[in-house]
Amino acid sequence: MSSRTDRAAPVVEMYGITVERGGVRVLDDVDLTLHPGEVHAIMGENGAGKSTLIGALTGTVPIVSGDVLVDGAARTPTSVAQSRAEGIATVFQESHLSPHLTVAENVMIGHEVRRWFGIDWAANRERASAALATLGIEDVDPRTPLAALSPATKQLVAVARAIVLEPRVLVLDEPTSSLDAAEAARLLGVVRRLRDQGVAVLFVSHFLEQVFEVSDRMTVLRGGRVVAEYRTAEVERAELISKMIGEDIDALQALHSQRLAHHYAGSGEATLRATSIGRRGSLEPTDVDLARGEVVGFAGLRGSGRTELARLMSGVERADRGELWLDGARVQLRSPGAALRYRIAMSSENVREDGIVAGLTVRENIVLALQALRGWSRPLSRGEQDAVVDTYLDALHLSRDDLDRPAGELSGGTQQKVLVARLLATRPHVLILDEPTRGIDIAAKLDIQRRVARLAGEGVAVVFISSQLEEVVRLSDRIVVLKDREKIGELSNGPGVTVDTIVEMIAADLDELAPGDDDGAGAADGAGGRDVT
Amino acid sequence: MSATSPAPSRAPSSGRLGTVVRHHLFWPVAALVLLLAVNTVFRPSFLRVSILDGHLFGSPIDILRNCAPLMLVALGMTLVIATRGIDLSVGAVVAIAGAVALTYIARSPDPGSAGTALTAMGIALVLALALGTWNGFLVSVVGIQPIIATLILMTAGRGIAMLITQGQITTVTSAPFKTLGAGFWLGLPVATLVAFGVFALVAVLTRRTALGMLVEAVGINPSASRLAGVQARTIVWTVFALSGLFSGLAGLVLASNVMAADANNAGLFIELDAILAVVIGGTSLAGGKFSLSGTFVGVLIIATLSLTVTNLGISPLVTPLFKALVVAAVTLLQSPVMRRKLAERTRRVAPEPKVVAR
Numbered sequence: 080m081s082s083r084t085d086r087a088a089p090v091v092e093m094y095g096i097t098v099e100r101g102g103v104r105v106l107d108d109v110d111l112t113l114h115p116g117e118v119h120a121i122m123g124e125n126g127a128g129k130s131t132l133i134g135a136l137t138g139t140v141p142i143v144s145g146d147v148l149v150d151g152a153a154r155t156p157t158s159v160a161q162s163r164a165e166g167i168a169t170v171f172q173e174s175h176l177s178p179h180l181t182v183a184e185n186v187m188i189g190h191e192v193r194r195w196f197g198i199d200w201a202a203n204r205e206r207a208s209a210a211l212a213t214l215g216i217e218d219v220d221p222r223t224p225l226a227a228l229s230p231a232t233k234q235l236v237a238v239a240r241a242i243v244l245e246p247r248v249l250v251l252d253e254p255t256s257s258l259d260a261a262e263a264a265r266l267l268g269v270v271r272r273l274r275d276q277g278v279a280v281l282f283v284s285h286f287l288e289q290v291f292e293v294s295d296r297m298t299v300l301r302g303g304r305v306v307a308e309y310r311t312a313e314v315e316r317a318e319l320i321s322k323m324i325g326e327d328i329d330a331l332q333a334l335h336s337q338r339l340a341h342h343y344a345g346s347g348e349a350t351l352r353a354t355s356i357g358r359r360g361s362l363e364p365t366d367v368d369l370a371r372g373e374v375v376g377f378a379g380l381r382g383s384g385r386t387e388l389a390r391l392m393s394g395v396e397r398a399d400r401g402e403l404w405l406d407g408a409r410v411q412l413r414s415p416g417a418a419l420r421y422r423i424a425m426s427s428e429n430v431r432e433d434g435i436v437a438g439l440t441v442r443e444n445i446v447l448a449l450q451a452l453r454g455w456s457r458p459l460s461r462g463e464q465d466a467v468v469d470t471y472l473d474a475l476h477l478s479r480d481d482l483d484r485p486a487g488e489l490s491g492g493t494q495q496k497v498l499v500a501r502l503l504a505t506r507p508h509v510l511i512l513d514e515p516t517r518g519i520d521i522a523a524k525l526d527i528q529r530r531v532a533r534l535a536g537e538g539v540a541v542v543f544i545s546s547q548l549e550e551v552v553r554l555s556d557r558i559v560v561l562k563d564r565e566k567i568g569e570l571s572n573g574p575g576v577t578v579d580t581i582v583e584m585i586a587a588d589l590d591e592l593a594p595g596d597d598d599g600a601g602a603a604d605g606a607g608g609r610d611v612t
Numbered sequence: 613m614s615a616t617s618p619a620p621s622r623a624p625s626s627g628r629l630g631t632v633v634r635h636h637l638f639w640p641v642a643a644l645v646l647l648l649a650v651n652t653v654f655r656p657s658f659l660r661v662s663i664l665d666g667h668l669f670g671s672p673i674d675i676l677r678n679c680a681p682l683m684l685v686a687l688g689m690t691l692v693i694a695t696r697g698i699d700l701s702v703g704a705v706v707a708i709a710g711a712v713a714l715t716y717i718a719r720s721p722d723p724g725s726a727g728t729a730l731t732a733m734g735i736a737l738v739l740a741l742a743l744g745t746w747n748g749f750l751v752s753v754v755g756i757q758p759i760i761a762t763l764i765l766m767t768a769g770r771g772i773a774m775l776i777t778q779g780q781i782t783t784v785t786s787a788p789f790k791t792l793g794a795g796f797w798l799g800l801p802v803a804t805l806v807a808f809g810v811f812a813l814v815a816v817l818t819r820r821t822a823l824g825m826l827v828e829a830v831g832i833n834p835s836a837s838r839l840a841g842v843q844a845r846t847i848v849w850t851v852f853a854l855s856g857l858f859s860g861l862a863g864l865v866l867a868s869n870v871m872a873a874d875a876n877n878a879g880l881f882i883e884l885d886a887i888l889a890v891v892i893g894g895t896s897l898a899g900g901k902f903s904l905s906g907t908f909v910g911v912l913i914i915a916t917l918s919l920t921v922t923n924l925g926i927s928p929l930v931t932p933l934f935k936a937l938v939v940a941a942v943t944l945l946q947s948p949v950m951r952r953k954l955a956e957r958t959r960r961v962a963p964e965p966k967v968v969a970r
Contacts, residue, residue: 395839414838414841414843415838415839415840415841416838416841416842416843418841419841420841425839426839427836427839432833432835432836433835433836433839434836434839435833435836436828436829436832436833436836436837436840437832437833438828438832438833438900438901439825439828439829439832443825443829447825447829447837447840447842448840448841450822450825450826451826451837451840451841451842451843452841453822454822455821455822455823455826455847456821456822456823457821457822458820458821458822459822501840505841
């Protein structure tokens with residue numbers, strides 16, 4: 080990592096950028112400066128505003144207030160074409176390319192070389208080849224259909240599409256999410272080379288180590304605001320992570336002490352036990368025990384494998400290695416339905432896509448899992464439905480009339496609670512909640528957390544996953560820490576455990592491994608990028 | 613049909629009329645009434661029902677009898693479409709069922725006996741169910757897109773029917789078998805009674821059990837339904853199997869009406885009429901919420917339309933065009949964009965201080 084002191088004049092300056100979406104400020108007074116020959120990373124958890132900021136720069140997101148200066152002149156872009164004309168190019172994810180077009184067509188699409196009569200194919204292929212050569216993949220024939228290439232090469236083709244315009248600013252939004260470690264390293268090499276050629280690079284990735292490896296400077300966003308800006312060489316990992324996830328919320332402190340008061344010591348008897356459970360490309364073999372009445376937190380950044388582990392333990396995805404044991408008997412979960420029959424329930428982090436059935440009524444959404452469990456031929460009578468639904472009516476802050484409204488009309492927080500109610504209606508013994516508090520207001524958050532605490536008190540084994548580590552610390556009896564698709568440790572929660580403890584674990588894991596541990600550590604851990612600088 | 617509850621009038625409605633107009637069956641029923649009215653204007657005796665040879669007789673009865681096969685096919689199609697699928701093979705299954713039944717009767721030593729007729733129908737229905745199950749297997753287990761999966765049987769099916777009839781139009785004489793398509797019971801056509809009976813049975817089954825809700829859940833959001841423990845695969849498989857079974861029954865009704873199995877023409881393009889009936893009835897091709905009562909009205913509209921063509925003396929050459937125009941009008945009336953535009957226009961013409969939703 081080179082620390083540059085002789086910085087050239089900035090190419091892009093963004094001042095006071097504010098963006099609103101549906102009346103909510105998603106970006107609030109954000110400043111960002113990009114210099115030629117520098118890789119600038121934007122850090123932040125989900126919903127921090129990273130993609131919105133990129134959208135504001137590339138003209139896909141309308142700005143409420145603020146200025147974008149290119150070479151010192153006000154040039155707030157209002158379309159991709161306009162930002163492109165200013166020399167700002169975006170690398171799309173490989174999924175945004177056209178698989179059935181050739182490599183050359185994919186690279187040159189939108190800016191084909193033309194003659195008096197249509198497109199000059201030969202010239203297009205030549206220019207595409209030149210772009211591919213600068214990326215070190217000159218062996219790819221520009222006439223190959225894109226679909227025939229590996230994901231990594233496709234991603235490089237996406238880069239080629241951006242650099243063929245010879246941009247002065249290159250924007251990369253999660254460019255390595257589909258790549259394995261070696262492929263990611265290759266892409267990072269390309270990024271470094273472009274930087275050395277004087278391109279200003281804006282880099283967003285949720286893989287922490289890649290950011291540390293490639294970036295010169297970073298801006299940390301949280302809740303749409305800039306909370307810090309660092310030179311990469313000067314920042315501590317722990318400090319960065321705590322900046323990204325934010326500070327405690329006082330209102331919830333009471334719950335914490337309450338949880339600690341009857342902290343579950345752990346009987347050592349697991350109700351659900353996973354041994355070496357894993358799946359190629361998503362999670363390294365992992366051991367986890369869950370005991371009755373215990374809240375186990377899965378902590379880690381996005382992409383750490385916390386969601387993958389939850390999905391493997393609840394039959395949403397099938398493990399290709401390892402075993403699951405329920406109360407001492409081996410079980411195979413072929414589907415979420417099978418898991419529910421074993422009384423293992425899971426809520427997905429994507430409420431809108433994988434949770435709520437928007438067109439069904441609130442009532443139908445709540446009874447859906449219970450009904451599925453009973454089978455179609457034994458319908459819940461209206462009376463039985465009411466009995467189930469009434470239990471949750473107060474918690475949902477809904478009136479009886481609302482029950483027959485389509486669930487899609489509800490707010491995000493209420494949808495989340497409807498989803499939890501659906502699972503609770505099946506009276507689960509094991510309840511796995513993936514980000515149950517994401518994107519909902521503080522009252523709804525508190526409500527869900529109280530419910531989790533109460534459920535544990537009733538003897539349910541609860542898994543609680545959240546990007547907000549304070550929540551995990553507050554609620555959990557035990558915390559499983561994951562990083563780069565692997566479990567790196569387990570903490571028994573107690574007075575000494577704080578957010579910093581977890582943050583240090585995540586940060587330290589690398590420091591311990593850093594010297595000399597290069598025996599293919601990154602071979603199977605996806606794009607984890609353990610590779611040392 | 614009693615199966616669906618009226619749409620709740622949540623928006624401030626302009627009185628009782630507004631509630632009626634907003635009901636999802638309003639426009640289909642209005643179209644049906646209009647069609648009947650046009651027919652009556654051209655031939656005042658159109659709606660007259662008389663008793664002849666001990667059973668009811670007249671154009672309305674013709675409509676009810678002629679619509680029976682389409683009613684059965686559209687019933688299965690509604691369920692398939694509700695799960696985001698589509699079944700193009702129904703016409704082929706109609707042909708195969710007729711071919712199998714009539715070939716069996718023709719070759720049996722005693723074509724006129726009730727036993728033979730029942731066995732023939734049994735064999736045909738089991739085969740139709742098997743064909744539907746095959747479609748369901750391709751869609752739910754193998755994961756082929758429904759339109760492609762059922763296209764296989766759509767193209768292959770008529771060939772199979774040809775093989776069964778050995779390229780001939782098989783004709784037989786069997787009084788018991790003829791009863792299904794051409795007979796009367798209590799003054800009403802047996803075909804109508806069978807089709808309406810099956811339709812009512814399924815309507816009650818889907819709304820009185822949880823099947824309807826589970827089908828809708830799978831159609832609206834398959835992945836969320838799976839996570840809620842719904843056996844999405846089984847449900848998709850079941851609706852395709854049922855679609856096959858109902859098409860087989862439709863094939864028997866058609867074959868018994870003419871007492872001939874025509875592998876090439878039996879049930880030709882019935883899949884398109886069925887899809888039309890479903891769409892006219894207000895079930896979205898995108899899946900999800902379905903309305904069997906809507907499909908019921910849709911089928912009646914299409915059957916009435918066919919009779920209107922003959923009644924008005926429209927040349928058979930332009931029949932498809934005429935049908936297309938009516939269908940276009942009905943679907944336009946149902947489209948939310950179109951309705952909003954119409955509402956705006958009416959408001960401008962009659963500036964009453966009414967609160968109009970959206």
